[in-house]
Amino acid sequence: MATEPLLRALARMRGHLLDPETLVRAVASGAQRGAQREGRVPTVAGRPVRRVELRYVDLRAGRHLQVTSYDDTQAHTTNVAAGDDAKVAVDDLLDEPFGSWHVDTTTQTHQVRATKKLEATTHTQDRATPVEAERGHDKAKQRLLAEDDPVLRALGISDAQGRIKPTRQAKYRQVEEFLRLLDAAIGDALAKGQLRTPTEADPLRVVDLGCGNAYLTFAAHRYLSAVRGLPVRVTGVDVKQQSADHNAGVAASLGIEADFVVGTIGDAELAQAPDVVLALHACDTATDDALARAIAWESALVLAAPCCHHDVAAQLRKVPTPAPYAMLTRHGILRERFADTLTDALRAAILRLQGYRVDVVEFVESEHTPRNTLLRATRTGTPVTGGRVRQEYDDLVTTWGVHPHLAGLLDGPRG
Structure with missing residues (x-):
C-alpha cells in the first residue's frame, strides 16, 4: 500500500482507462470526504451517481467505451467511441470527486482511494494468470460472476x-x-x-x-x-x-x-x-x-x-x-x-x-x-x-x- 498525490494516481489510472486492449473493467464509487462536507457528490450528465462502471465493447461501428452509471434507482448506459470521445468521457469522470477507483486490466488490478488531504492510497497487484477482456455487447454477459465461473x-x-x-x-x-x-x-x-x-x-x-x-x-x-x-x-x-x-x-x-x-x-x-x-x-x-x-x-x-x-x-x-x-x-x-x-x-x-x-x-x-x-x-x-x-x-x-x-x-x- 503506497501513498501519493491524488492527481498523480488518477493520471496513471487514466492510462489504463484509455487502453482499449487491456482494460477489463473499472469501477468508480463513493464520494471523497472533503467533497461530502462541501455538499458535492459525483455526477454524470447532471445526475448524482453513486457508482460508475466502464468497459470496452465491440459494436458494429467499432470499439466503444461503455459507461454505466448508477443512481439510487436505476442504471444509465452510454457508449462512446474509443479515441478522442473516450478521452473526453474519461477526463470528465476523473474530474468528479469519486472516493475510490478500482481498475482491472488483463494483467493487474489497481485500487485507488482518495484521502481527506487529497492524497491517494494505492494498491497494485499482479494477476497470477492474465485474463481476457470480454468485449461482447450482450447485456446478459455483463455479470459480476460469469455463468461458467x-x-x-x-x-x-x-x-x-x-x-x-x-x-x-x-x-x-x-x-x-x-x-x-x-x-x-x-x-x-x-x-x-x-x-x-x-x-x-x-x-x-x-x-x-x-x-x-x-x-x-x-x-x-x-x-x-x-x-x-x-x-x-x-x-x-x-x-x-x-x-x-x-x-x-x-x-x-x-x-x-x-x-x-x-x-x-x-x-x-x-x-x-x-x-x-x-x-x-x-x-x-x-x-x-x-x-x-x-x-x-x-x-x-x-x-x-x-x-x-x-x-x-x-x-x-x-x-x-x-x-x-x-x-x-x-x-x-x-x-x-x-x-x-x-x-x-x-x-x-x-x-x-x-x-x-x-x-x-x-x-x-x-x-x-x-x-x-x-x-x-x-x-x-x-x-x-x-x-x-x-x-x-x-x-x-x-x-x-x-x-x-x-x-x-x-x-x-x-x-
Missing part, C-alpha cells in the same frame, strides 16, 4: 457446460444483485475511511450468518478476491453440522480457505470480529440475531435481507390497533404486509440509534423473490442517545404497542 458450478447454479440451470436462474439473479450491492457498499465505505483497508497479513473478514449452502459465502469470496483483488477471509455460520461439512468440502474442491462454524447466529463463536456481516433471508427473528451480533462486533458494514416477519405480526394481533389505523390491520394480508414494513422500519431505527447509517433498498426484482428488501448499514460512530431519531422510535413502538426483538437483544434502546 467455477464457484457457480460447484454450487450447482451452473451446469457442467457453464450454463445457468433453468431452475437456478432466480438464485443466480439474487447472488448477482447481492454482490452488486456488496461491491458498491464496500467501495463507498473504503472511500470514506469507514472500512479499514485490508492487507494480505490482515485480510477483510466477512461472515455470512445463517449461510446454509453458502451461496453468498463463496460468491462473496470469489468476487472480492478474484474480481476486486481484495485480500479476504470468509466465514459461514449455520446451525447444521451437515451444512458445515458440505461447505468445507466445496471450499476444498475450489482451493478456498474458508471457515465454517456450527452454531446458532446468536451464539456462534468467531476467532475475530468480522468487518462485514451478511445475512440473506434469515427467518423471522434470526435477522434480529444477525443484526445484534453485527452491532456487538462493531462491524463496519452490514447487509441483511430479512425473510418472514412473524414476531411483530403476532404482537399486532394481540393489541388494539391505535386510531385511526384500524383499516391497516383489519384484513389479514394487509396486517402481514404492514408488519413487514413496521419490523424493518424499527430495525433501521435501532441501527441508526446504535451509530449506523442505514439504507433500505430493493435488492432484486419481486418476480425473482417476494423477500427482496435489504437493510444496508454502515457504522459511522457512537450510538445516538437522544434527539429526533430516538423520539420517533419511542413514539412508534408506544403507538403500536410492540416490542422489537432486536431491541430486547440489545437490552434497549427503549431502556
